[in-house]
Amino acid sequence: MEGGKSMTIEELLQDEINKIYGPEVGSKTAKVLIPAFLGDFRKVLEGSDPGVTTSEEYMTEDKNMHLIFKGQRRMTEKGVDFILTSVTCNDSELLSTELSMLPKLF
Numbered sequence: 001m002e003g004g005k006s007m008t009i010e011e012l013l014q015d016e017i018n019k020i021y022g023p024e025v026g027s028k029t030a031k032v033l034i035p036a037f038l039g040d041f042r043k044v045l046e047g048s049d050p051g052v053t054t055s056e057e058y059m060t061e062d063k064n065m066h067l068i069f070k071g072q073r074r075m076t077e078k079g080v081d082f083i084l085t086s087v088t089c090n091d092s093e094l095l096s097t098e099l100s101m102l103p104k105l106f
Helices: 009-021 023-046
Strands: 054-059 066-076 079-089
Touching (some): 009 023, 023 054, 023 079
8 A cells, every 4th residue: 555545445456457458548447347346246245144255256358357356244333344355466466454345434
C-alpha cells in the first residue's frame, strides 16, 4: 500500500489492469472487468458456508490477467459480511490485509 494509505479492492484491481493494458485501455477495460469479477465472487461467497474459505479463479479472454480471489462469508454483530482474504493477479499477491466487500455505511 503506497504511503501507508490502504487502497480499496477496486483501486488495487484498477492498478493491476493499468499495468497490464496501459492506463488508457485499462481505465475502459476496468469499468467492465472489476464489477464483473467482484459481483461474481460475491455470489460465490453468498452460496458458501460461513467461516469457510472459498476461492474462485478468473481469467480475461486474452489470458493476460489471471486472478484468484479467496474469501469468507462471516457473521458479524451487524449481520453477514463478505471478506476478501487474498487476491492474486498473475502470481502476485495484491492484498496485504483482509477487506470487506460490503460498502461502509457511515
